[in-house]
Amino acid sequence: MHFTAEDLFNVTFAAEPLPLVETAMALVAAQRTDEQAVFGRWRLRVGRELPGAVRPLLDLLRPDGQNPQFVEPFAPDLEEGLAAVREAGARLTPEQLRTAAARAPGGPGWLRALWGGDRDAWELLDGAIRSAYEAVVVPQWPRIRQSFRADVAWRTRLLAAHGIKACLAGTHPAARWSGTVLEFDRPPAYEVLLGGRGLTLMPSPFWTGRPLLAEGPDGPDGAYLLIYPALTPLPLVETGAGGGALDALLGRTRAALLQALVGQRTTSELARDLDISLPSVSEHTRTLRAAGLITTRRDGKAVLHAATGLGVDLLRSGG
Known part of the structure; x- marks a missing residue:
């Protein structure tokens, strides 16, 4: 850029987050295979609980996220979003159809009907979006x-x-x-x-x-x-009232881990001190490192972690 x-x-x-954008992102996330340590159980649950009415929408929303924008309108609520999706129908192009059909795991038949303005196809899409929103987004809003x-x-x-x-x-x-x-x-x-x-x-x-x-x-x-x-x-957002602003941002475990890293610690020491598994420590430190809050370096067989100046600054401001 x-x-x-x-x-x-x-x-x-x-x-604010937008309901149908998050609906689309949730369906995309459910089909991806990365970040299994965080999203693995959530994906299994969504796979079991996702209503059958949602399945046609998966022809449009693929795991790479490069999806037709008309199914994820920037609308503040469901009904306004569904109206925007229907209005977009008149502006869909043959090139968009070819792209969507080439990516869809199902047959292109209903997509052709959708692009052709078929009423039943548009009602199918409307029901799929509504079902996905109510099943995946509403309970987690x-x-x-x-x-x-x-x-x-x-x-x-x-x-x-x-x-x-x-x-x-x-x-x-x-x-x-x-x-x-x-x-x-x-x-x-x-x-x-x-x-x-x-x-x-x-x-x-x-x-x-x-x-x-x-x-x-x-x-x-x-x-x-x-x-x-x-x-x-x-999956890492804590339910219920947190212990403070830092807990709300990072989650209690990662907030505690960052606090522990005011002094240098190994992965094993963090697992022992916080009573969590080694894979869990690795996942949390990866997220904190990506955010610039900690650094990680290898010293022989040990992996050493420590808070950055930014991490210490965040701890100070969060109490």
Whole structure:
């Protein structure tokens, strides 16, 4: 992504998570195979509980996240979102159909009917989106908002303390700056000139891949939208009242782990001191390291972790 000075001045955060965007991200996450330590059990549960009515939607929403945007409108509620999906029908192109049909695991028949304006096909899509939203998103909406708001609060602080480049580079471990160009070393390869339109940041507790760039809610004249993995993915969001702001952001276990790393610790020492498994320590330290809160280095057979200055600063501000 090529930034101009105007773009860097116009980086903002979305006000709230959007129901149908999170519905789409949840269905995508359910089909992915990465981050199994975090999402594995959640995927198994969703696979068992997902209503059959949702299945046609999986022809459109594939695991790589490069999906037709009309099924994930930037609408504040379900009904407005479904209306936006139906309105988009008149603007679907043959090229979009070819792309969707080539990616769909099922046959292209119902997709052709959908693009052709067939009433039954559109009712099938409407029911699939509604069923997915009610089954996967509605029960988790408080936790989705908690993850979203905690990430925005964290990145706002990161922005204030270390600037916009650190804030944007922290959206993914593969992100790096080359002058005023932000690069993500992950496929597919493409290039975007923001051209003064700016960028809106939207963390998703379901998305696990590299950040996704899309046309924002204001279309070609508005800011681009960057959807990226929230610091705390949904399966790690604590239920019920947390012990403080830091617990709400990181979860109690990771907050305790970060606190322990004010002094240098090995992976084994962390597992012993926090009474958690070695794989769990590795997963939590990976997330904290990706957020720039800890560093990790190898010393012989031992793996040593320690809080960064940013991590200590966060601990201090969180009490």
